[in-house]
Amino acid sequence: xxxxxxxxxxxSIISNRDxxxxxxxxxxxxxxxxxxxxxxxxxxxxxxxxxxxxxLLVALPExxxxxxxxxKYCNANKIxxxxxxxxxGLTGGSLPLEDCVLLSMGKFNKILEVDFKNKCxxxxxxxxxxxxxxxxxxxxxxYAPDPSSQLxxxxxxxxxTNSGGVHSLKYGATTNNLLGIQMVLMxxxxxRFGGKTLDSEGYDFLGLMTGSEGLLGVITEVTVKILKTPxxxxxxxxxxPSIEDAGRCVSEIIxxxxxxxxxxxxxxxxxxxxxxxxxxxxxxxAEAMMIIELDGTESEVSELIQRIESIxxxxxxxxxxxxxxxxxxxxxxxGRKAAFPACGVLAPDYLCMDGSIPRGKLAEVLKEITxxxxxxxxxxxNAFHAGDGNLHPLIMFDANDxxxxxxxxxxxxxxxKYCxxxxxxxxxxxxxxxEKRELMCEAFNxxxxxxxxxxKVALDPNSLLNPGKVYPILRKCxxxxxxxxxxxxxxxPDLPRF
Amino acid sequence: xxxxxxxxxxLDFNQTVLKxxxxxxxxxxxxxxxKKNIPLEINGSKSKNKIGKNFQTEKTxxxxxxxxxxxxxxxELYIKAKAGTSLEIINNALxxxxxxxxxxxxxxxxxxxxxxxxxxxGGVMACNFAGPRRFKVGSVRxxxxxxxxxNGKGEIIKSGGTVVKNVTGYDLSKILSGSFGTLAVxxxxxxxxxxxxxxxxxxxxxxxxxxxxxxxxxxxLSSSSDCSGGVFYPEIFRNYFxxxxxTIKGALTAIRIEGPAKSVDKRIEKLxxxxxxxxxxxxxxxxxxxxxxxxxxxxxxxxxxxxxNLLRIVSPPSETFDLIQKLKKFDIKxxxxxxxxxxxxxxxxxxxxxxxxxxxxxRSAKGYLTVIKIEEHLKAQIDIFAIDSIKYKITEKIKKSxxxxxxxxxxxxxxxx
Numbered sequence: 083x084x085x086x087x088x089x090x091x092x093x094s095i096i097s098n099r100d101x102x103x104x105x106x107x108x109x110x111x112x113x114x115x116x117x118x119x120x121x122x123x124x125x126x127x128x129x130x131x132x133x134x135x136x137x138l139l140v141a142l143p144e145x146x147x148x149x150x151x152x153x154k155y156c157n158a159n160k161i162x163x164x165x166x167x168x169x170x171g172l173t174g175g176s177l178p179l180e181d182c183v184l185l186s187m188g189k190f191n192k193i194l195e196v197d198f199k200n201k202c203x204x205x206x207x208x209x210x211x212x213x214x215x216x217x218x219x220x221x222x223x224x225y226a227p228d229p230s231s232q233l234x235x236x237x238x239x240x241x242x243t244n245s246g247g248v249h250s251l252k253y254g255a256t257t258n259n260l261l262g263i264q265m266v267l268m269x270x271x272x273x274r275f276g277g278k279t280l281d282s283e284g285y286d287f288l289g290l291m292t293g294s295e296g297l298l299g300v301i302t303e304v305t306v307k308i309l310k311t312p313x314x315x316x317x318x319x320x321x322x323p324s325i326e327d328a329g330r331c332v333s334e335i336i337x338x339x340x341x342x343x344x345x346x347x348x349x350x351x352x353x354x355x356x357x358x359x360x361x362x363x364x365x366x367x368a369e370a371m372m373i374i375e376l377d378g379t380e381s382e383v384s385e386l387i388q389r390i391e392s393i394x395x396x397x398x399x400x401x402x403x404x405x406x407x408x409x410x411x412x413x414x415x416x417g418r419k420a421a422f423p424a425c426g427v428l429a430p431d432y433l434c435m436d437g438s439i440p441r442g443k444l445a446e447v448l449k450e451i452t453x454x455x456x457x458x459x460x461x462x463x464n465a466f467h468a469g470d471g472n473l474h475p476l477i478m479f480d481a482n483d484x485x486x487x488x489x490x491x492x493x494x495x496x497x498x499k500y501c502x503x504x505x506x507x508x509x510x511x512x513x514x515x516x517e518k519r520e521l522m523c524e525a526f527n528x529x530x531x532x533x534x535x536x537x538k539v540a541l542d543p544n545s546l547l548n549p550g551k552v553y554p555i556l557r558k559c560x561x562x563x564x565x566x567x568x569x570x571x572x573x574x575p576d577l578p579r580f
Numbered sequence: 581x582x583x584x585x586x587x588x589x590x591l592d593f594n595q596t597v598l599k600x601x602x603x604x605x606x607x608x609x610x611x612x613x614x615k616k617n618i619p620l621e622i623n624g625s626k627s628k629n630k631i632g633k634n635f636q637t638e639k640t641x642x643x644x645x646x647x648x649x650x651x652x653x654x655x656e657l658y659i660k661a662k663a664g665t666s667l668e669i670i671n672n673a674l675x676x677x678x679x680x681x682x683x684x685x686x687x688x689x690x691x692x693x694x695x696x697x698x699x700x701x702g703g704v705m706a707c708n709f710a711g712p713r714r715f716k717v718g719s720v721r722x723x724x725x726x727x728x729x730x731n732g733k734g735e736i737i738k739s740g741g742t743v744v745k746n747v748t749g750y751d752l753s754k755i756l757s758g759s760f761g762t763l764a765v766x767x768x769x770x771x772x773x774x775x776x777x778x779x780x781x782x783x784x785x786x787x788x789x790x791x792x793x794x795x796x797x798x799x800x801l802s803s804s805s806d807c808s809g810g811v812f813y814p815e816i817f818r819n820y821f822x823x824x825x826x827t828i829k830g831a832l833t834a835i836r837i838e839g840p841a842k843s844v845d846k847r848i849e850k851l852x853x854x855x856x857x858x859x860x861x862x863x864x865x866x867x868x869x870x871x872x873x874x875x876x877x878x879x880x881x882x883x884x885x886x887x888x889n890l891l892r893i894v895s896p897p898s899e900t901f902d903l904i905q906k907l908k909k910f911d912i913k914x915x916x917x918x919x920x921x922x923x924x925x926x927x928x929x930x931x932x933x934x935x936x937x938x939x940x941x942x943r944s945a946k947g948y949l950t951v952i953k954i955e956e957h958l959k960a961q962i963d964i965f966a967i968d969s970i971k972y973k974i975t976e977k978i979k980k981s982x983x984x985x986x987x988x989x990x991x992x993x994x995x996x997x
Contacts, residue, residue, distance in 0.1 A: 277896070280918060286759075290751065310806075
């Protein structure tokens with residue numbers, strides 16, 4: 083926990099551990115309270131593995147009433163609570179505290195209702211993102227937001243971080259695909275926001291809770307809308323002689339009134355690394371490579387793909403390949419999805435950043451990243467969700483070399499600050515957690531942050547729910563913000579990260 | 581005059597109506613009101629100010645002078661404007677680039693005065709009422725990328741930005757959307773814009789039955805035809821639509837398809853097969869007439885300058901049929917929008933008792949009700965916006981976190997908020 087201040091540990095809570103364990107065992111089944119070191123070790127970190135902390139205990143409630151009783155008990159006894167879904171978050175959002183009850187929602191893992199008439203699915207929060215689609219795909223429906231970790235990440239966690247995916251430009255992030263949640267507040271209040279209706283009465287609490295990173299309440303049920311699977315999907319794999327050409331192509335596609343389902347750009351370094359790793363057949367001589375995916379009805383897709391081809395040609399593309407089969411299209415993506423592990427081969431460590439920028443600033447931002455790469459003498463590769471402006475630079479370094487680590491951290495922080503400077507955001511889809519907490523002052527001033535803290539205090543006056551996350555404890559700007567991966571080993575090495 | 585000297589702007593605080601021209605002036609007005617505990621009514625162009633409860637304030641903050649587009653980047657798909665900017669100005673700018681606000685904000689001017697009044701962008705966000713395309717593209721709140729505003733202490737606050745992907749901190753754009761000026765005075769708003777479709781046509785089915793209409797709408801929304809409008813008008817409204825392409829005589833079940841021209845034709849053809857209707861049972865509205873049809877729907881033209889009361893009921897589509905059957909015992913006229921998710925209900929005679937009864941019916945259908953237009957004398961006795969006791973308590977806490985002295989539109993949404 084290098085230099086990152088966390089909330090003060092309450093010694094009295096630590097010394098009272100046995101009593102707290104026995105009290106919570108009166109609320110939920112004994113075996114659902116984990117207290118032995120070996121049992122709680124798996125909960126010491128999420129996918130930001132550089133940060134680890136054992137909690138006081140782990141509670142695994144099975145019903146909303148149990149969640150409510152635990153929170154009531156903790157609220158009355160001023161015990162901190164850290165909620166946790168699948169633990170795939172990249173920013174330390176569910177990192178335990180020494181004196182906290184780690185509230186694992188792992189037992190809330192059932193789909194409660196599939197409702198085709200109202201085109202929605204009601205699920206418990208620890209159901210994985212992908213299994214929602216799997217529950218409805220036989221009727222040709224799907225759930226649109228597709229974070230790369232969708233195989234393992236939980237739908238409740240998706241709500242907490244407002245997860246995106248590669249198709250956000252056309253289909254939005256979690257917040258745009260969510261109809262309702264059941265939530266328990268820190269004082270034990272059980273409530274519902276939204277339901278099966280579009281929009282809801284009164285203040286939009288559903289919108290406020292989405293992306294609140296577990297600071298305002300614990301999600302116990304989720305209702306998401308499902309969409310009809312597009313009749314046809316086509317992708318183009320395009321190479322460009324310069325980043326500028328690729329950037330201009332993106333702008334012209336949008337200006338032409340086309341909203342593709344996904345547009346991905348990789349720079350030369352990443353294209354080469356990925357191709358070496360996955361033999362994806364990418365144009366390795368190109369300075370930038372782009373995957374453009376279109377979906378919709380057959381007639382629409384075939385008309386638009388022709389227009390995309392002509393826009394790409396107009397912007398000096400060096401190669402263009404349009405998939406002839408589903409397998410070929412999946413191959414285009416398979417390479418892209420292997421981008422992060424491919425970097426793991428190039429260097430002992432890499433840091434993955436998650437900035438958001440205006441699409442038109444891509445060339446400028448990449449130029450700055452190249453300048454910084456030279457300044458710090460560290461190689462970098464870039465992946466970019468060009469459709470929605472989400473940039474993932476991967477800085478390669480060796481963590482065994484302390485100086486290299488320090489330089490990498492500085493480099494990463496400079497990138498994120500530059501994203502904000504050009505009109506973007508600190509985080510597009512990973513969330514703030516503890517990772518970007520100290521950079522919040524780059525995006526917000528004191529009034530902005532104070533207003534957000536006022537909301538927190540309104541619902542959790544003692545600041546017991548997931549404290550120390552998202553908002554800086556001392557409101558000053560530090561220089562941290564990264565995902566640290568050592569030797570290519572992430573917490574979930576099998577999950578694609580893109 | 582002493583007042584004015586303390587006040588660092590050119591605004592005369594002794595006036596009842598204050599028309600700030602800068603963000604600092606707005607902030608100073610609110611700060612002054614906060615200090616002196618003076619309640620404020622916030623207005624834009626007053627297109628929707630009759631929605632909500634009546635409440636008494638000493639001062640009115642007229643935002644209409646705080647107007648103008650700040651930044652419009654068609655290629656970045658956003659427009660940023662001062663809150664008092666009229667929607668007409670915004671639409672004109674977007675039109676030049678063949679773009680639009682895809683959520684189709686309703687022109688409530690028709691309803692309240694029979695005259696066009698699209699309102700301001702601030703009002704559109706504050707009320708969060710989206711038009712027919714809602715079920716496909718989302719509501720106003722789904723299109724707001726970021727905002728600046730002044731909370732109840734007079735502090736300038738902001739959230740979000742101009743990029744679509746942004747998960748930095750709480751998403752305050754959402755909680756401000758639909759808060760009817762009770763949390764903060766909006767000053768700047770960045771909204772996502774989208775390209776207009778090159779073509780749109782509307783399939784209108786000759787069918788008098790609401791049950792069948794809801795089935796058609798459900799099938800259309802569940803099909804891969806990707807429709808962007810679905811509405812049912814009972815026969816009583818037929819005369820409101822005098823369109824050459826519309827050969828059907830009675831009730832109208834209409835489904836809109838948008839996209840490239842060739843694709844629109846193919847999708848309509850396919851949709852007709854999917855919902856099992858033949859060419860004798862349908863009219864197809866060509867783009868120009870289709871536009872008129874949906875503009876009328878978006879702006880509630882069938883209720884233009886109505887003297888009756890108007891309710892907006894949102895329900896899960898599976899419940900809409902039963903809901904309407906239960907409501908038929910009252911003196912009502914209705915049409916169904918959002919492909920079965922939304923009912924606009926005109927009700928002739930209404931009393932607090934009748935409204936309570938309707939509210940219960942809507943609640944048992946797991947929907948919610950907003951009173952849009954009602955006889956003024958009834959406003960004090962009824963709920964305009966639905967709420968339960970748990971959410972009221974949470975609402976109270978959130979209100980306090982933004983506006984601790986309850987000076988911004990106090991009581992407009994709920995008594996005590």
